[in-house]
Amino acid sequence: MKTISSVVEGYIKSKPFLQSALAQGIINLTSLSRSIKPEIEEQLGKEVRNGAIVMALKRLSADLEFRATHKILKVLKNIGEITVRSSLTDYTFMLSETILNKQAKLLQEINSQDTFYTSSRGVNETNIVVSNTMNAVVEEIFSSERMLQKEENLSSISVKLPEENVVVPGIYYFIFQRLAWEGIILNEVISTTNEFTIIVGEDQIDKAFKVIKDLKGL
Template identity: 80%
Template sequence: MKTISSVVEGYIKKKPFLQSALAQGIINLTSLSRIVKPEIQDELGKEVRNGAIVMALKRLSDDLEFRATHKILKVLKNIGEITVRSSLTDFTFLVSDTILSQQAKLLEEVNTNQDVFYTSSRGVNEMNIVVSNSMDAVVEKLFQAERCTQKATNLSSITVKLPAENVSVPGIYYFIFQRLAWEGIVLYEVISTTNEFTILVNDDQVDVAFKTIKDLKTL
């Protein structure tokens, strides 16, 4: 049997930004109840008082705040070093039978210069290679027989070290990326390992992105 509380919770969970704002207590519950009332009534098939919706929202916001405070925020407070690199280029190539051998040659070149930034990721149909722009000519030469579908320049990377418990707490990445979205940060690329992730953003957004991530430690 559907209840007001279950229907209200289902409605809020379908709207991530609203859910986060509710957890932070920055929404007027009475005003929100008036907005959601028509959909709640349609779902239940009966009239519902605003007060009942407000109570359901209050219980839900308390629960969301508890979960965010005692799980996600605990992990975020223990974020490790944050490393920024600039002057990067992102190449996208279609996967082929020869691309791995060319990547091996590129790694040999990278190993001769420890100051060069390099990372890559491979999907089913394409591979991304992110390098310092000083390596652009090397990449273009080694991969000249490969099909490059996109090349982006003037990028910066932010690499974040996460505590080991990040793998056991749901919502860590959602929480971080939501904050970046709120600040209007466009993520050009996201590359992750078990306890570390790297985002690529345009050079003109790297300062705001860095501050947004750093500020997570003080929430």
């Protein structure tokens, strides 16, 4: 049997941004109850008092599951080195039988220079981000490949995470949520076990850096 509490909980869980705002106590419960009342009533098939919805919301906001949990905050407080690089170019190429050989040639060129390089591979395409000083080299090596996209004037932020990040759920959601709240567009996200890199426009790098740096003080 559906109850007010279960229906309200289900509704909040389906709205990640709303869930986080509720967990942090930065939302007016009375106003929220009025806003969601029609949907709660529709799911229950009967009229519901605002006060009952407010009580259900209070119980949820007090529940540890709906808080910025201690484990997540502990990991974020221990964020390590944050490295920023600018003047980057992001290339996307269609996968082909020859593209790995082209990447090997590019790596040989990069090994002899102090330059930024990162790459990721999907099902149908591969992505390469390099310092813009390597643009001519990339375009020469990959001249016979199908280029799907080229984005210039980008910057990167690489973040070192504590080792426990792999056993604590919600770390990346917590970080990317705050970047989204600030209207920051992520061109690329590349990660390893204990490190991730975001690629953003150079006009957004200062704001993005502040968001990530401020995570340590939560």
